[in-house]
Amino acid sequence: MGNYIEGMSSEHLERKTRPADSRRRGESVTEVEEHDLPRQAWTLLFELMHAHMRNFPALAAEFELSPVQAHVLRQLGEAPLAMSTLANYLSCDASNVTGLVDRMEARGLVERRSSEQDRRVKMLVLTDAGAALRERLLERMAEPPEAIAAMGDDDLRALRDIMRRALKPQ
Template identity: 55%
Template sequence: MDTTAGHLTPEAVEAWTAMRTLAMAQRGRMVAVAAEAGLSPPQLFALQALTPGEPAPMSNLAGVLRCDASNVTGLIDRLAARGLVERRPAPHDRRIRHLVLTDAGIALRDRVRERLEEPPDGFAALSPAEARRLRDLLRKVAAAGSPRRA
């Protein structure tokens, strides 16, 4: 398994470094988008992690956010106080509370997502062909990484 290519070539390290640099430069924009929406960064992550049609247990959200479950309680308390999320009993296990986005939550989530999806200015320097190659290479990396803990 995994004889497809070399591991950790200098080129791969340099590519990863370039990607980290680019991501770091965008940190401020993410914080700004959150602030525009009246959200803290963790609240923004939580809202993005919830899917409209799919109620999910709180423990699930803790897993996605990579934080302790005790943390999610307060996080959801604040989102629920603003009417963005609701807690609902789960059908077959009364210990579990399902999280459901309200209509207001869905609207805010979509509005935030649109802003986050806008590429940084630098992407305008790419031709369509270059953008396509970049997209395909990134998808290849993501696909190869996800099965085994990326």
């Protein structure tokens, strides 16, 4: 992982027509644009996020964390997490989590604890130092980028409400 942050120029999408198999014939330009609405919105969103995500490795480095370690710290909240669950969350093979946790444990951020129910399983818990660093990291990550900070209140309210609806379960 890493910078894995990524973007896409809106120029590309806004100049392209839809793929032929989804194109309806005989519709006006306005209708075409309406049909492409999800694509248009997504592309612009992507562009804004990409510009910001380029800075994520540097942000993690402020806390002497690799990008992946920063993700793990964010994910490890109150509840203990099995190694396999973390691997699943990171979308990576379980073998990678061993070394990742080794490094974070060596630094005193997390601890492995054998599960009582199933002694194959090792649960990860934050140490006090890990929890403290996590709070600082989350505060830092919550700082909005310039493009957001500069928006007017009306747009911010609308954006917040749209995102709440989009993220609402179901």
